[in-house]
Amino acid sequence: MDHKKTVWKPGTVLAPVPVVLVSCGRPGGKPNLITVAWVGTICSEPPMVSISVRPERYSHDIIRDTGEFVINLPGADLAWAVDWCGVVSGRGVDKFAGAKLTPAPAREVHAPIVAECSLAMECRVRQVLTPGSHTVFLAEVVAVQAEAALERPGGRFAFEEAGLLSYAHGHYYVLGRQVGHFGYSVRKKAT
Numbered sequence: 001m002d003h004k005k006t007v008w009k010p011g012t013v014l015a016p017v018p019v020v021l022v023s024c025g026r027p028g029g030k031p032n033l034i035t036v037a038w039v040g041t042i043c044s045e046p047p048m049v050s051i052s053v054r055p056e057r058y059s060h061d062i063i064r065d066t067g068e069f070v071i072n073l074p075g076a077d078l079a080w081a082v083d084w085c086g087v088v089s090g091r092g093v094d095k096f097a098g099a100k101l102t103p104a105p106a107r108e109v110h111a112p113i114v115a116e117c118s119l120a121m122e123c124r125v126r127q128v129l130t131p132g133s134h135t136v137f138l139a140e141v142v143a144v145q146a147e148a149a150l151e152r153p154g155g156r157f158a159f160e161e162a163g164l165l166s167y168a169h170g171h172y173y174v175l176g177r178q179v180g181h182f183g184y185s186v187r188k189k190a191t
């Protein structure tokens with residue numbers, strides 16, 4: 001590549017991004033799932049994340065009213081379910097049943113986690129922003145559930161085996177080859 005650029009109109013071309021299954025539910029009601037790609041980490045202490053949800057989504061008012069949701073990280077084996085939960089509304093459909101996913105109890109929130117996902121972050125909404133097309137829910141992670149089979153010595157999570165799904169402008173990808181690790185650029189080479 002010669003690094004010559006063409007100028008595009010402004011847009012959110014950030015890629016790749018994680019794509020997640022967000023579970024939510026009203027107490028006593030049927031739980032729902034919404035596929036979300038506009039998801040981010042915003043703070044370490046306290047641990048906080050964000051999801052951006054359009055007001056017209058069925059899940060939007062559930063999350064706004066309950067102040068709770070779970071971010072479930074799917075593997076590539078769940079790509080079909082992720083896509084389906086992102087094109088069908090939970091207004092008239094049981095998405096857990098339709099996607100053949102299992103709701104399992106969360107520790108700190110009412111919404112269930114997705115049993116088939118290897119990581120689940122239980123979240124409580126702390127702030128709500130309305131910058132435009134999407135409502136941004138800023139939420140504290142109040143519990144994490146991790147697949148025990150992917151835990152390694154020292155509390156490490158085997159991301160290299162989890163096959164987590166990512167998304168880049170209409171296409172799904174799977175986390176691939178590791179090309180470095182934190183701080184390797186300044187670490188001395190072993191002699």
Ligand SMILES: Cc1cc2nc3c(=O)[nH]c(=O)nc-3n(C[C@H](O)[C@H](O)[C@H](O)COP(=O)(O)O)c2cc1C
Nearest residue numbers: 035036037038053054057058059086087088089090
């Ligand atoms: C890959 C993918 C990513 C999506 N990301 C978002 C998102 O970040 N925010 C959003 O509001 N909708 C997003 N959607 C659309 C919703 O998932 C979709 O409208 C869904 O049917 C809403 O479900 P609900 O009406 O049951 O809440 C995405 C869909 C797909 C397929």
